[in-house]
Amino acid sequence: MSLSLLLTTLLLPSAEAAVLKGVTWTASSVAPEADGIVSAEKNLGDFKQATPWIEGEEGSGLGSFVKADFGGDKSISSIILWAGCWYNNAYWKHYSRPKVVVLEFSDGSTQEVTLKDEFIPQEIPLSSSKKTSSVKIKVKSVYNGDAFSDTAISEVMFKDGSPDDRATVSAVRASTTLAPDGDANYEARNGSDYIQDSMWCEGSKTGDGTNEWIEVDFAASTTISQLKIRNGVTYSSELFKKSNRAATATISFSDGSTETIKFSDLPFEQAVKLASPHTTSKVKITFTTVIKGTEFNDMCVSELSFLP
Numbered sequence: 001m002s003l004s005l006l007l008t009t010l011l012l013p014s015a016e017a018a019v020l021k022g023v024t025w026t027a028s029s030v031a032p033e034a035d036g037i038v039s040a041e042k043n044l045g046d047f048k049q050a051t052p053w054i055e056g057e058e059g060s061g062l063g064s065f066v067k068a069d070f071g072g073d074k075s076i077s078s079i080i081l082w083a084g085c086w087y088n089n090a091y092w093k094h095y096s097r098p099k100v101v102v103l104e105f106s107d108g109s110t111q112e113v114t115l116k117d118e119f120i121p122q123e124i125p126l127s128s129s130k131k132t133s134s135v136k137i138k139v140k141s142v143y144n145g146d147a148f149s150d151t152a153i154s155e156v157m158f159k160d161g162s163p164d165d166r167a168t169v170s171a172v173r174a175s176t177t178l179a180p181d182g183d184a185n186y187e188a189r190n191g192s193d194y195i196q197d198s199m200w201c202e203g204s205k206t207g208d209g210t211n212e213w214i215e216v217d218f219a220a221s222t223t224i225s226q227l228k229i230r231n232g233v234t235y236s237s238e239l240f241k242k243s244n245r246a247a248t249a250t251i252s253f254s255d256g257s258t259e260t261i262k263f264s265d266l267p268f269e270q271a272v273k274l275a276s277p278h279t280t281s282k283v284k285i286t287f288t289t290v291i292k293g294t295e296f297n298d299m300c301v302s303e304l305s306f307l308p
């Protein structure tokens with residue numbers, strides 16, 4: 001191997017499997033709106049955890065199903081499932097959660113999976129990368145809700161065999177983290193879960209987020225030239241204005257070099273180009289100035305990823 005080829009190999013960005021977009025959902029039934037919670041099959045693929053599908057059959061809906069259509073064959077390596085109603089922690093307990101689900105693929109083959117009864121996303125690896133144009137998820141048994149018998153699933157993601165352009169994150173640390181409340185937790189890992197309404201929030205009792213930081217380790221040394229961020233709470237435009245957002249940051253790399261970056265004050269994904277590409281095994285972002293929210297004095301970041 002020539003030296004230049006060896007270097008190219010070593011400097012390739014480490015990438016993880018991409019999450020499929022543009023999935024079409026159908027369901028055996030849909031529950032009517034209740035307590036302001038709108039159930040819909042399309043909620044399974046809207047990249048929001050607080051929006052669920054809830055089945056609308058009698059009892060706990062054993063045998064009810066949702067079906068994801070990919071519009072052609074895809075190689076699915078794993079499925080990530082937000083089981084239950086993630087509207088908030090209380091409603092997660094109120095509605096039934098699927099326990100055993102049967103996955104059915106377009107070739108008719110099936111795989112039975114037992115889920116945990118935990119308020120965490122669960123990744124199901126498929127026995128071998130499965131080539132399929134659809135996945136049907138059928139509820140076989142449930143963990144009973146404490147108020148309603150209907151069974152909910154809030155989000156489903158499919159990872160396919162093609163590499164993602166995002167650098168693979170192996171660990172995330174933050175200077176402080178806001179304690180969990182009745183709605184959700186605010187852990188740093190929420191910044192890289194593809195979910196728009198889950199976020200890291202700093203937990204300083206008195207500060208507004210200035211000088212708080214988030215540090216990301218990559219699975220391997222990776223060349224990055226831009227980052228993508230959903231700045232603040234991107235749950236809704238209303239909540240976005242209520243909480244603190246980042247205005248500027250210093251970003252430092254494993255070789256000790258730094259750059260100053262600026263963010264737009266918008267509740268959407270934004271790309272921030274670096275002045276030059278950096279090959280690095282980790283990135284630390286220290287937020288240096290903050291835009292104040294109207295109600296909560298915590299600075300949050302909903303999504304953060306690094307691209308070549």
Ligand SMILES: [Ca+2]
Binds near residue numbers: 043049
């Ligand atoms: Ca959803």
Ligand SMILES: [Ca+2]
Binds near residue numbers: 195196198199302303
């Ligand atoms: Ca998130």
